[in-house]
Amino acid sequence: MLVFAISDKGGTGRSVTGTNIVYRHALQGNDVCYLDFDFGSPTAGAIFSVSAVARGTRDRNGLHEYLRGECPQPRRVDVWAESDREGLRTRPPGAGRLVLLPGSEGGGELSALTDELIGRCAQLFGRLEEEFDLCMVDVSAGRSFTAELVLAATVRMPAIPFRWLVFHRWTRQHIIAADGLVTGDDGLLDVGARFGHDPEVLRDRIRFVRTAVLEPDAAELVGLRDEQRAWLSACDSELRELARRHGVGRTAMLGKVPLDPVLQWREQLITDEDVLASKIANAETAAAFDELAKKIVDDSAWEGL
Amino acid sequence: MLVMGEVQTGLLQNSGEISESACRQVLGLMAGETVRVSRRPIVHALSPERLTGVDCALPTASRSRIRGVGTVVTRCAVTGGRVAQGSTYVRVVRSETDRRLPWSHYLARPGVVEVLGKAKAADLAEGFTGDPAPGCLDLGAVSGRFLDLVQASPLLDRRAPFKMARTSLRWVAETGEPSIRFTLHTERERTLRLTHPGPFTPAVVDLCEDLALHDWLLTSLLVIVERARIGATPGAQAVARLAPAVDHLLHLWMPAARVEEWLTPFWESLERRPGFTRQWRSLVDRVRDQVAMNTLALLTAEAGRR
Numbered sequence: 001m002l003v004f005a006i007s008d009k010g011g012t013g014r015s016v017t018g019t020n021i022v023y024r025h026a027l028q029g030n031d032v033c034y035l036d037f038d039f040g041s042p043t044a045g046a047i048f049s050v051s052a053v054a055r056g057t058r059d060r061n062g063l064h065e066y067l068r069g070e071c072p073q074p075r076r077v078d079v080w081a082e083s084d085r086e087g088l089r090t091r092p093p094g095a096g097r098l099v100l101l102p103g104s105e106g107g108g109e110l111s112a113l114t115d116e117l118i119g120r121c122a123q124l125f126g127r128l129e130e131e132f133d134l135c136m137v138d139v140s141a142g143r144s145f146t147a148e149l150v151l152a153a154t155v156r157m158p159a160i161p162f163r164w165l166v167f168h169r170w171t172r173q174h175i176i177a178a179d180g181l182v183t184g185d186d187g188l189l190d191v192g193a194r195f196g197h198d199p200e201v202l203r204d205r206i207r208f209v210r211t212a213v214l215e216p217d218a219a220e221l222v223g224l225r226d227e228q229r230a231w232l233s234a235c236d237s238e239l240r241e242l243a244r245r246h247g248v249g250r251t252a253m254l255g256k257v258p259l260d261p262v263l264q265w266r267e268q269l270i271t272d273e274d275v276l277a278s279k280i281a282n283a284e285t286a287a288a289f290d291e292l293a294k295k296i297v298d299d300s301a302w303e304g305l
Numbered sequence: 306m307l308v309m310g311e312v313q314t315g316l317l318q319n320s321g322e323i324s325e326s327a328c329r330q331v332l333g334l335m336a337g338e339t340v341r342v343s344r345r346p347i348v349h350a351l352s353p354e355r356l357t358g359v360d361c362a363l364p365t366a367s368r369s370r371i372r373g374v375g376t377v378v379t380r381c382a383v384t385g386g387r388v389a390q391g392s393t394y395v396r397v398v399r400s401e402t403d404r405r406l407p408w409s410h411y412l413a414r415p416g417v418v419e420v421l422g423k424a425k426a427a428d429l430a431e432g433f434t435g436d437p438a439p440g441c442l443d444l445g446a447v448s449g450r451f452l453d454l455v456q457a458s459p460l461l462d463r464r465a466p467f468k469m470a471r472t473s474l475r476w477v478a479e480t481g482e483p484s485i486r487f488t489l490h491t492e493r494e495r496t497l498r499l500t501h502p503g504p505f506t507p508a509v510v511d512l513c514e515d516l517a518l519h520d521w522l523l524t525s526l527l528v529i530v531e532r533a534r535i536g537a538t539p540g541a542q543a544v545a546r547l548a549p550a551v552d553h554l555l556h557l558w559m560p561a562a563r564v565e566e567w568l569t570p571f572w573e574s575l576e577r578r579p580g581f582t583r584q585w586r587s588l589v590d591r592v593r594d595q596v597a598m599n600t601l602a603l604l605t606a607e608a609g610r611r
C-alpha cells in the first residue's frame with residue numbers, strides 16, 4: 001500500500017503525523033518505509049532522530065539524485081539501527097522494519113516533470129511495494145510538481161493500491177483550503193483526471209486527517225472561564241458545520257490527532273516511553289497515532305463516500 | 306579473462322502461482338522469440354535473451370579506472386509460477402586494440418565486454434564481488450530493470466501473499482582448479498566466486514541462477530518464520546503467519562534440478578557447507594511441527610467441548 005501525505009498549507013503537522021503513523025504501523029508488526037518527497041525541506045531524518053540525515057543525505061544518494069537518474073538506488077536508513085534516540089535504536093519484539101528514504105540536503109523543489117522522472121518514480125514505488133506493507137510518501141504542501149509526479153506515477157501502475165491523506169488544522173482557513181486542495185482548480189481531482197485517473201475512484205481514495213486539535217473538553221482547557229468554554233464550543237460546532245459543507249466532515253475524515261504539548265515544542269516520534277515512563281506526552285496522542293496506523297489499512301474505513 | 310553476472314530474485318507479484326501459459330506471456334519481453342519452458346521436476350520458464358550496450362568503467366578492487374565496451378546479456382526466469390528472476394552476465398575479454406571500435410564490432414560479439422588497456426582478472430573479480438564504486442558497470446541495475454518489467458506485467462494482479470525484498474547474487478566465474486565460495490554480505494546481498502574446469506558455457510549461468518533461487522527461498526522462509534514469532538505469540542496466530550510459506554514456498558525446493566551434470570559437484574560442496582538443504586529442512590520441520598501442534602490443540606479443544 002502506498003500512502004501519499006499532503007496538505008494545502010505548510011506547517012500543518014503532515015510530517016510529524018505521517019512519521020508517527022508509520023512508526024506505529026511498524027510497532028503493529030508491519031514492514032514500513034517513509035519516503036521524504038518534500039524536496040524543498042527534507043526534514044524527516046530529524047523527526048526520526050537520525051542526525052546523519054537530519055536535513056537529508058549529503059552523499060548524493062538521496063531521493064533527488066535517484067529521481068534525476070544520478071544514482072541507481074536511493075539510500076535507505078534503517079531507523080531501528082541508525083536513530084540517535086536510545087528508545088528507537090532497538091527494534092521492539094514483534095515490530096516490523098522501519099526504513100527511511102531521505103531526501104537530499106540542498107536538493108530543491110522539482111522544476112519540471114519529465115517522462116524519465118515519472119518512470120523512475122513508478123519503478124521505485126513498484127519495488128518498494130514488493131517489499132513493504134506500507135510506504136508513506138511525504139508529498140509536501142500545496143500544489144506542486146511533486147504531487148503531479150506521484151499522480152502521474154500511480155496512473156502507470158493501476159494494480160498497485162494507493163491512498164491519499166490530506167492533513168489540515170481545525171480552523172476555518174484550513175478546512176476551506178483542504179477542500180480546495182482536493183476539489184478546487186488544479187486540485188488533486190482535477191490534476192489526477194488530467195493524468196488519467198478516474199476522479200470518482202480517486203475521490204474514494206482520499207481521506208482527511210485533523211491535526212493538533214484542541215477538543216472543547218480537553219484537559220488543557222480546565223482552567224477556562226465558563227464564557228470562554230461556551231465560546232469555544234460554539235466555534236467548534238461552527239467548524240463542524242463548515243467541514244461538513246466542504247466535504248471535509250466526519251465521513252471523509254480518517255482520524256484526528258489531539259494537540260500535544262511535546263509536539264508543540266518539538267517535531268518527534270511519540271514513543272510509549274514518552275507516555276508511560278517520562279510522562280511528557282499525552283496517552284491520547286499516542287492512541288490517536290495508533291488508531292490512524294490501523295485505519296490506514298482498514299478497508300471499512302475506506303468504503304465509498 | 307572472466308565472466309561476471311548478477312541475479313536478482315523476488316516473489317512474483319501475483320496472488321497465486323501462475324500457469325505455464327501465463328509464464329510464457331509474462332516473459333515474452335521480446336516479440337518473435339519464444340520462451341523456453343521445462344516442466345520436470347518443476348515448471349521453469351526462461352525468457353529470450355536481451356542485450357544492453359555498455360561503455361563504462363569496470364569495477365576494480367584497486368580503484369584503477371578500466372574502461373569496458375560491449376554488450377551484456379539479460380534474461381528473466383519464473384520458477385514454479387511463483388519466483389521471478391532477472392539475470393545479467395557478461396564475458397570480459399581483453400581488447401585487441403586500445404581504442405574503441407565501431408559498434409558493429411561489439412554487436413557481432415553479444416554478451417562480451419572488451420577491456421581497453423591493461424587489467425588483471427583478479428582485480429576485476431575482487432572489485433565486482435567487493436564494494437563496486439558508484440558509476441561502474443552495474444549489472445544489478447540491468448537485472449533489476451528487466452525484473453521490473455516482469456513484475457509490471459498486466460497479467461499479474463500485484464496481490465502477492467506476503468511482502469519480501471529481492472535478493473541479489475553477484476558472481477564471478479573463471480576457468481581453473483575447481484572451487485566455489487558463497488558469501489552473505491548484507492541482508493539482501495550475496496556473492497559467489499566460482500572456478501570451474503574447462504571453458505565457460507551458459508550452464509554456469511544456470512548454476513548461479515539456481516543457487517540464487519534457493520538462497521532466496523531460504524532467506525524468505527527465515528524471514529517468515531521470524532515474523533511468526535513462534536513461542537511469543539499464540540499458536541494459532543503463529544500458524545496463520547506461517548501459512549503463506551506452506552502455501553507458496555515449501556514445494557519449490559529442488560536444488561540442482563536444472564544444473565548440468567558436470568557442475569553438480571559445486572552444489573554438493575555448498576550442501577556440505579554452508580549446508581543449504583540442511584537449514585531448509587530444519588526450518589520446514591519447524592513450520593510443519595507448528596502446524597501439527599496447532600491442529601492437535603484444536604482437536605483437543607474440540608474434544609473437550611463435546
Ligand SMILES: Nc1ncnc2c1ncn2[C@@H]1O[C@H](COP(=O)(O)OP(=O)(O)OP(=O)(O)O)[C@@H](O)[C@H]1O
Binds near residue numbers: 009017141211261
Ligand atoms: N498534534 C500536534 N500537537 C501539537 N503540535 C503539533 C502536532 N502535530 C504537529 N505539531 C507541530 O506543528 C509544527 C508543524 O508540523 P510539521 O513539521 O509536521 O508540519 P508539516 O505540515 O510537515 O510542515 P511543512 O509543510 O513545513 O513540511 C511542528 O512544530 C510540529 O511539531
Ligand SMILES: [Mg+2]
Binds near residue numbers: 014015016043
Ligand atoms: Mg514537513
